[in-house]
Amino acid sequence: MKDKIIKWGFIGCGTVTKYKSGPAFQKVENSEVVAVMSRDKANAKLYAQEHGIKKWYNDALSLINDPDVNAIYIATPPSSHATYAVMALKAGKPVYIEKPMAVTYEECCRINRVSQEMGVPCFVAYYRRYLPYFKKVKELVENGEIGTVINVQVRFAQPPRDLDYNRENLPWRVQPDISGGGYFYDLAPHQIDLLEEMFGCILDAKGFKNNLGKLYEAEDTISACFRFESGLIGSGSWCFVAHESAKEDRIEIIGNKGQICFSVFSFEPIALHTEAGRQEFRITNPEHVQQPLIQSVVDHLLGQSICTCDGYSATTVNWVMDRILGKL
Numbered sequence: 001m002k003d004k005i006i007k008w009g010f011i012g013c014g015t016v017t018k019y020k021s022g023p024a025f026q027k028v029e030n031s032e033v034v035a036v037m038s039r040d041k042a043n044a045k046l047y048a049q050e051h052g053i054k055k056w057y058n059d060a061l062s063l064i065n066d067p068d069v070n071a072i073y074i075a076t077p078p079s080s081h082a083t084y085a086v087m088a089l090k091a092g093k094p095v096y097i098e099k100p101m102a103v104t105y106e107e108c109c110r111i112n113r114v115s116q117e118m119g120v121p122c123f124v125a126y127y128r129r130y131l132p133y134f135k136k137v138k139e140l141v142e143n144g145e146i147g148t149v150i151n152v153q154v155r156f157a158q159p160p161r162d163l164d165y166n167r168e169n170l171p172w173r174v175q176p177d178i179s180g181g182g183y184f185y186d187l188a189p190h191q192i193d194l195l196e197e198m199f200g201c202i203l204d205a206k207g208f209k210n211n212l213g214k215l216y217e218a219e220d221t222i223s224a225c226f227r228f229e230s231g232l233i234g235s236g237s238w239c240f241v242a243h244e245s246a247k248e249d250r251i252e253i254i255g256n257k258g259q260i261c262f263s264v265f266s267f268e269p270i271a272l273h274t275e276a277g278r279q280e281f282r283i284t285n286p287e288h289v290q291q292p293l294i295q296s297v298v299d300h301l302l303g304q305s306i307c308t309c310d311g312y313s314a315t316t317v318n319w320v321m322d323r324i325l326g327k328l
Contacts, residue, residue, distance in 0.1 A: 006298050009069035010036040011060050011084050012076035013047040016098060021125070022051065024291035025073065031298045037063040060084055064091050071301065074098060078185070079178045082107040085122065089114045096123045096297055100189045101314040103180035105322045108315035115311055123297045123307060124314035126193040128264065130292035133283040137253075137262050137270055138198050140281075145272055146255030149199070152234035153252045154191050156264075157242035158183075164215045174216040180318075181325050182218025183240045184209075191236070191251065191264050192317045198253075200229045201316055207324030213241030224324040 008025050010017060013036045025033050033053050038044035041058035048056040057063045064072060064087055072088040074081055074097045082102045088095045089111070101108045101124045115122040128134050141149060163171045172178040173186045196202060207224035211217070220240045227233050239246070249268070253260040258274035270281040286292065293309055300307035322328040 004030075004070070004302065006031045006301050007034045007068055007070050008032065008073050009034065009063045009066060009071070010073045010075060011063060012074065012098075013038050013044060014075060017047075017073075017075050020127075020288060021073070021075065021290040021294065024288040024294045026051070027288070027291060028295045028298050030302055031294065034068050035063050035066055061087065064088050064093065069093065071096070077172045077178045078103045078180050082111055085111045086114050089118050089120045089122065092118065092120055094121045094123070094301055096125065096294070097311075097314075098125050099193075099314065100124075100180060100185060100318055100321070101311060102318065103178075103185075105315065105318045105328060108311065108318045112311045112315060121300070122311035123300075123309055124311060125290060125293065126190065126197075126309050126314060126317070127290040127293040128190050128194055129197045129309065130296060131285045131289060133262075133267055133270070133285055134194055136281055136283050137194075137260060140260055140270070140272060141198055141253060145258065146253065146260055146274065147257030149232060149253055149255050151254040152195060152199070152232065153254070154195075154234070154236035154238075155248050155250045155252075156187065156191070156237070157239040157246050157248045159244050159247065160213060160215055160241050164213075167216075170216050174218045176218050179218070181321065181327075182216070182220065184219060184222050184238050184325070185321060187265070188222075188236075188238060188321060189317050192320050193314070194264065195234065195251075196228075196313070196316060196320075199232055202226045202320045203229050205320045205323040207326070209325055215241065219325065222324065226320065226324075 025031050035055035036044050036048050037057040044056035071094045074084045081097050085095045174182050179185050205226040209219040209222045211219050213220045222238045225235045249263040249266045261271040272279045296307040299305040
């Protein structure tokens with residue numbers, strides 16, 4: 001793809017493409033969106049018209065086979081990620097997949113096998129590791145601001161959402177056959193990917209899960225422990241039926257000379273605790289949060305740099321989640 005424009009076709013044009021990613025594909029240098037697809041043709045047409053995109057489809061294969069499309073963005077619920085990714089890769093077109101990469105570790109491995117066989121790259125949208133906020137956290141760790149890291153703790157709690165009470169029309173994120181495993185499978189991947197980016201691959205993970213709210217089929221309360229390749233150990237707790245007063249979004253990196261506290265979704269100021277006291281860092285992220293990663297993907301496809309946010313690193317995240325949930 002050297003010396004070309006990356007011409008994207010979107011499979012799926014829901015909320016995430018309207019705000020987090022879609023505009024970024026148009027703003028990134030050497031990138032253009034030329035076609036979109038939704039099973040609802042009227043929705044695809046409306047999206048295309050609103051965003052100045054020339055073509056729209058209601059069939060994924062037609063979009064993949066469009067000669068004007070040379071790369072595919074898969075922005076559908078996870079249950080269809082593997083199917084669409086394999087279709088695109090076999091057509092010789094690189095893919096950029098929304099997280100999580102798929103609904104199981106095995107499906108991630110299947111995508112990687114096809115990617116390797118076809119010699120066509122696969123990327124996954126773990127965009128947070130490219131944001132200034134999280135790059136600052138990593139910088140503080142690597143600069144030794146808290147000494148040697150000896151423990152990592154993840155704590156996340158949120159109350160049920162209004163839609164969680166609608167048993168007739170539950171969100172796809174709490175339907176395990178579509179999402180892979182409830183809100184844990186939707187939110188925890190970002191946390192796990194960030195930790196693996198900072199501390200290396202997690203080699204072992206164990207967990208306990210329960211459904212305490214009984215609002216839907218998926219687990220709503222999870223506790224876990226995990227061990228990185230370096231020997232560093234960590235733990236995590238997630239609750240999606242907590243009281244409003246217990247709401248929490250926090251990761252603590254504990255060192256022998258201090259501690260770093262930060263959030264993953266609310267972007268609270270990063271707090272550095274050392275013997276010198278408490279220091280805060282307020283970091284501004286770009287308007288379209290996927291833009292730095294999308295630029296890296298485009299540069300990779302044009303042969304200008306290497307993007308490491310690929311299918312292999314994303315697969316380890318699914319492995320960790322499946323271990324925690326007892327799926328492996």
